[in-house]
Amino acid sequence: MAKHALVDRAREKTASAPKNARLTELGLLALAWIITSAFYVLAYLGAQGHMPPRLWAFLAAMVSISLLMHAAVRRYAPNASEILLPVATLLNGIGYVEIARWNPTSASYQALWFFVSAVALTVVLRVVRRVRDLDRYRYLTLFAAVGLLLAPLLPGIGLNLYGARLWVKAGPISFQPVEIAKILLVFFFASYFASNRELLSTPTQRFGSRNIVPPKVLLPILVAWGFAMAILGAENDIGFAMLLFALFMSLLWVTTGLKSYVVLGMGLLAGGAYVAAKYFSQVKVRVGLWLDPWSVAHMNYSHQLAYGWFSLAAGGVTGTGLGLGHSGNVPEITSDMIFAAVGEELGLLGLVVVIALFIVFVAEGFRIAQRAHSDYVRLTATGLSGSGPDRLVWSSGVGSRVNCPNGATTCWARRGGEVVAVTFD
DSSP, rough: OOHHHHHHHHEEEEEEHHHHHHHHHHHHHHHHHHHHHHHHHHHHHHHSSSSOOOHHHHHHHHHHHHHHHHHHHHHOTTTSSSHHHHHHHHHHHHHHHHHHOOOOHHHHHHHHHHHHHHHHHHHHHHHHHGGGGGGGGGGHHHHHHHHHHHGSSSSSTTETTTEEEEEEETTTEEEHHHHHHHHHHHHHHHHHHHHHHHHHHSSOOOEEEEEEEOOOHHHHHHHHHHHHHHHHHHHTTHHHHHHHHHHHHHHHHHHHHHHHHHHHHHHHHHHHHHHHHHHHHHHHHHHHHOTTTTTTTTTTSSSSHHHHHHHHHHHTOOOOOOOOOOGSSSSSTTTTTTHHHHHHHHHHHHHHHHHHHHHHHHHHHHHHTTTTHOOOOOOHHHHHHHHHTTHHHHHHHHTTTSSSSOOOOTTSSSSSSHHHHHOOO
């Protein structure tokens, strides 16, 4: 009797766990709504001196779209983490407030893409019931990713903006296909690394006095990586090239745990940086901007960086206050320099909170990866957890002058529908 009672109690506890997680998620979403609404009202009061005219429409849109995603998770993924959706929603809300502050037209498009993200999330959860099922489409995801990377180079649909050929325009819709390609490459890398883990981890071939991993094991993945990097070089997309390289090396290291791959990666990074700085004109210009933005030679290109740095410095520790900043002089304040906009009005403390939210997201993703029952799911969770927030490292480095401009932007918190849609899904 006692044994049966313990079994029944364990079953009840297991059955109630998903329900409790979804209730926690809903509560955290409500907290995100409150914070975003307060920020929106304060920003409007600070800038205009009165309440927002369509506050109820803003609240209704934010709550209804978030509830749509919550309902999709509750219906199709009841055992999913209760942390990820609220954190992403709050970061998106903070970004929306800054976008609405400086570019109301773009804010409308951002809200539309938030809705598209909710619909896409629902479709993905409905179609892909188990992540491990995607392992069967290894090379299909690779070919699709390569096709998307090549799309901006095609005449007629590819657009060259700001020295980089990243955009595809189809009628009234334009987007960056590299954002989708990045997710597909995560699936490919995870599948290949998982199926070849033992070969990648065990040096079995002699090279002089040392044992090394057979080159034939690394050849397909290096060819895929090299081809993608060559395409990105042709497109002048330095930021995505760095993100892809970091993704490739981190998944390889997680798969094998060998420090030699880290050393190899640092060597490839140093060599690639030297070649790029020497032979790519855009990289030369960006390094020059970073080293000496006040130079007359860079006067036509460096004003965005300089104004962004001034805005960030003006915020100090506590910020100027929402709606009281002066970042309007920064040309791309709602995309490339969103980090500076947040830093000016929310200060260093606000930036620390934003960074902490990203860290929570990554940590939760890694926790999911640790609990996975297969190498493929583990690597996929690791790659997806880091492939979005790693943008924060590069973009915040540009905003604080730690690293040179690279084109990477902060996911969720910046203007750009394809980034919001892909990172939510």
